[in-house]
Amino acid sequence: MNNNQVMAECSASTDDSKICKRTKVRWIVAGLMWAAIAINFLDRTTLAIATPHIMQDLHVTTEEMGILMSAFFLCYALLQIPAGFVSDKLGQRKVLGLSVLWWSIATGLTGIATGFKSLMGLRMILGVGEAGAYPSNAAITRKWFPKSERATVGGLFDSGQKFGGAFGVPILTWMMLSVGWRETFAVLGGLGIAWAIAWWLFFKDDPAEHKGVNKLELEYIRDGEMDEKDKTMPLKWWQLLRYRNVIAMCIGFFMINYNSYFFITWLPMYLMKDRGLSFSQMGFAASLPLLFGAIVEILAGYLSDRVHSSGRMSLTKTRKLFLCIGLVMAAFIGFAAVSESLAVALVLLCISKSGTVVAASQVWAIPSEIAPRNMTGVVAGIQNCVSNFGGVVGPVVTGFIVGYTGHFEFALLFSAFLLLIAIFNFIFVLGKIEPIKIDK
Template sequence: MKTSASLQDINTLENNNAKIGGNFRWGIVTLILVAAVINYFDRSNLSIANSTIAKEFGLSSTQMGFLLSAFLWPYAIANLPAGWLVDRFGPKKIFSGGLTLWSAVTVVAGFTSGYGTLYALRVLLGVAESPFFTSGIKVTDMWFSDKERGLPTSVINTGSQIANAVAPPLLTILMLTLGWRGMFVVIGLMSIPIILLWLKFFRAPTRAEYAEIHREDDTQLHQAVSEQTKVDWGALFKRRSTWFMIIGNFCIMFTIWVYLTWLPSYLENSMGMSIKETGWVASIPFIAGILGVLCGGSLSDFLVRKGLNPVTSRKVPIVAGAAFAACSVAPVPFVHSYGLSIALLSLGYFFSQLPQGAIWTLASDIAPSDQVSSLGSIQNFGGFLGAACAPIVAGMVLDATGQFTDVFMLGAGLLLMGAISYAFFVRKD
């Protein structure tokens, strides 16, 4: 009787722990979402202040262009080791370390007095921010099952879209009030409460919580939380799916970053809008993008719960989103109605964001749990290679043709290529 009572007490305690974990995990997702918004403020501040900084430092347009791209290349490359580090040492250490470093870099950038120093700090910012989304995918893999992790992963990814929508007016107000240096300092200090909360509250799930969360998952894809794991990072490059995830994400992210870098210019130069009008109109596609990220993640979870294979369930919003985005983007340069153009641009951005949460979740469905961040970061490396190429290639096309027609057609073609890569060549090996 004593033994039975003890076992009952243990089972009751484990069940209570699992329930507590169920409430706790959404708090962690919310914390990462807030960090994502601040993360993108740190990336966007230079774009807001570019003309002011160029004037103060006496920079040419070419120098400013290199400065604006200084973040993207190191960010893309640093994603490769960042995922391995998160898998090896866990998201608590790596996320808090990266967050502390990128906050410090942003604050120090507010006190720089030369082009070279500011350029070096932007490179360092790209390295420091590389563990962010890989940490997020590791957390959702820990705390959410196959049938439910698409939505929390998408919630985390909405942080970038929220920031893209609110950064221009908010950061402009800060710059006009405090100057560009004060804006940098304030944005850097925003991360301090997040760092403290993360260090205090984040933890891995207990055995009982992990067992409850993953009780219906494929046991070959998950390991016990306390098990010592070895990450064979290089083996991922021997899989065909890894390379087509890189190619597919490159193609999709290329078009997204054409939006991020050239949309205001298109609205001003091709559609004749004023700067004031552009500031408001340019935010409409990004609002649509918030909905796209959430819809993609929710759709993939719904399909898993209906019994569809998890990998196929993630690929549905990825492939459909990329294909429909291509169909929306291609007609834009041939439309002369303001309303229809904005509608197509918004639809295109909505569909291009549909894959974003599912893309990250796909990595956790394909890779073993000790390689989730590694595969996610390798895929993100491909995406940000596309992001880094987008403003340069688009600028070259514009210099050669003087119009956006070929830019949109190139984007549509790459979106279709991305859809094909994920549809036919990415699968669980």
């Protein structure tokens, strides 16, 4: 039944025009998804901000702090696929709610850590819990939003990470100076627990079961797609690696994250070491790329959905166009490396970060568009698992290059080179964007 038919039925059955208007419960769900990612980013970043206090109070060495940082990302990356599998099997109401509750308790308990060993255990627990966020959000995108809105939603929820960096980091810094680092962890833990309660009370895995979703919105969400009653998975998760689109997504997102993680790891040091900024000046300058990226990602997702919905381009051409535009922009990081002007370099870095999120808005829409039935979370988990190793490898390689050369120029040029490879990957390796056809 299409929307016109539903409207006709509605008009014939009631004179109340309010009942006949399409509800917008899905956008409340999108807001909760955004908030989960924002909390996700804040909770993983708080340790970095509190590093000077923790090293002094708990007598943690620099080497041990490096291990603590890596422990989170290793657990986070390795648990992506299991988290996606469990999300698809048990539903996102349980899995995302439990994930946020899990990592929020770990965050809150960090405030009572007594040394390296307790911090290590809590960081690993945090990584396990946070692994459920992105795969669950990708699965929710497929269940709760029509094809015409999926890139918009992918860009929206992923932008929570950038908003968390642009606005949350200064707030967390102020909190630590005002009430202390231990109390800051406790406040963040309480924030996540409050979110989990709201999620369990409001969200339903099937929009048809939500009392606030009327018939018009349900038909709009499904957009001609049948609701799958069979919840079995048509193949094992590792068999997905036989398909070129899954391979292309993993390769491309790995290189995107290689570049993207520079902005949340080495950018502050780059601005102080190569550009001569003071600590206070660096704080403002480092937030600019994240702020621009947060805004651009939402706009990119919305615009790509509008381009596809207009009928001017197929879904495949739309996704590839925006991926390539984003990656070309991201490669501007290479020009920033050789620019002599600080102002020009900052503009180029803002363009580069904005480019990575233009690409990310498409990357987070694709799992819901190619996954076999009941496997969106698994596909997203595979993609995010591989891509986060780009986040693990990137800071290490950058550190090695900077240590060898004494500056960041060649490190940034290498990042730009990888982005050019990613462009060719998405043009020639990524195939038609359509549900994977299972080999009999």
